Amino acid sequence: MRRILVFTHTGRQEAIAAAIETCSLLKAAGAITVMRRKDHEAMTDAIGEAIESIEILGEDCQIDDVDLGVVLGGDGSVLRAAELVREAPLPLVGVNLGHVGFLAEAERSELAATVDALVNQEYTVEERMTIEVKVWLDNVCLAETWALNEAAVEKANRERMVEVVIEVDGRPISTFGCDGVVMATPTGSTAYSFSAGGPVVWPDVAALIMVPISAHALFAKPLVVSPDSVMAVEILTRTDAGAVLWCDGRRTIELPPGARVEVTRSSRPVYLARLNTTPFSERLVNKFELPITGWRGPAKVDARRSATAALPVIGPGLQSVEPHHRDEPGIPMVARTDDGPE
Structure with a gap:
């Protein structure tokens, strides 16, 4: 069975609620949930009872026994998790509960689909320079x-x-x-x-x-x-x-x-799990909500035609012209009126 380590921001009720749901989804999918003791205690205090079938990291299993890490929070939470697992190394996937969440791979509304993809190993692993x-x-x-x-x-x-x-x-x-x-x-x-x-x-x-x-x-x-x-x-x-x-x-x-x-x-990168192949340019537009109105995109391959003769082609007969003053007589570089250059 796959062991998945769940990190959560214990100071935010939204993150604790997401962690409780993640544990339930992992159990239903046949995976083993692993948590740090402090995260597990925060969940226990939130619901008033301990959640069963959760292994405690460092007690019931070690970091080398874990297959993947899920981070519930913003970019700060991902950085915190990367600090804890860098020696492993362990791939991390972030579920964004913050604002921009550039390091996150999924949003809170996609939690169920994210857990399903992780359990079924439907992801790739990307190296990030440190x-x-x-x-x-x-x-x-x-x-x-x-x-x-x-x-x-x-x-x-x-x-x-x-x-x-x-x-x-x-x-x-x-x-x-x-x-x-x-x-x-x-x-x-x-x-x-x-x-x-x-x-x-x-x-x-x-x-x-x-x-x-x-x-x-x-x-x-x-x-x-x-x-x-x-x-x-x-x-x-x-x-x-x-x-x-x-x-x-x-x-x-x-x-x-x-x-x-x-x-x-550094010779030791951090590993991030990717659930989709969305280009970085598209992620940039989505995260920063950049305006792209008016974009037409490249021509379709089957609709492209070779260049016509509408534009002149500069060949071997290219001539050069020495620089000159714009008002030099005999060279009409600017439109003129009776009152002088426009």
Whole structure:
């Protein structure tokens, strides 16, 4: 029998209700429900009695015995679950109970169909790049962690900017005062990086992203670099303003002046279960409710015709014309009236 680990947001009644329904659906489908003890206790308190046939993770079974994880909540819940199962590794599928839910694969209304597909193994598994994050000070590694979405260096005090220098592959790019710098994966490009003005990067693109936040500089544009590059942010010592490092909004460490944060691609990805093959472009439109009115789409293959002679074709007889002033006599570049050029 398949064991499916159910994660839920114990602080939300909607999530607990969804967990109770998920357990019932899994039992009816012949699967074994596995939960963490704290999630199981939250469900028990909500209904006033313990639900039978649920195994407790770490007591009745281990993470290696589990086939799949179901996360009931928003993107924050998926990030929390990824932190817990990354060592396994265990595929996760998110059921969105939040707002945008970019990491979620299904909505609350699709819960029954989702459980049925998972039990019958009607899904594919997708790898998502993660990053390794190291904090250095005077050649001493203060901390080492990872992130699925991003590592964000932020100013520690609201009233003072943090002075930084950004670096790629051991070469400085620019120095400026700012509110912070986000270093993200393609998965994280639709999260904090997106809010800071960074580009949307398709999840299957191998790249790393660096996005300054409210930088006081002429050149502080988002950068998209090779997945094999090393991105770094150094906190300058010309002021005593400190900073804080946040990884996926969950793990944090204070950064004193002189600290250095290095980000590289991790060799250990996170695995997400996909229930359908909806293109990322369509997910982008649906999640952000983007306007697409007026779109006509590409011509159908059987309706396409070869080009006609209506447009001139430039061949070997191409001529070049030297640049000239628009008012140069003899070259009618602009329409003229009696009062001069229009």
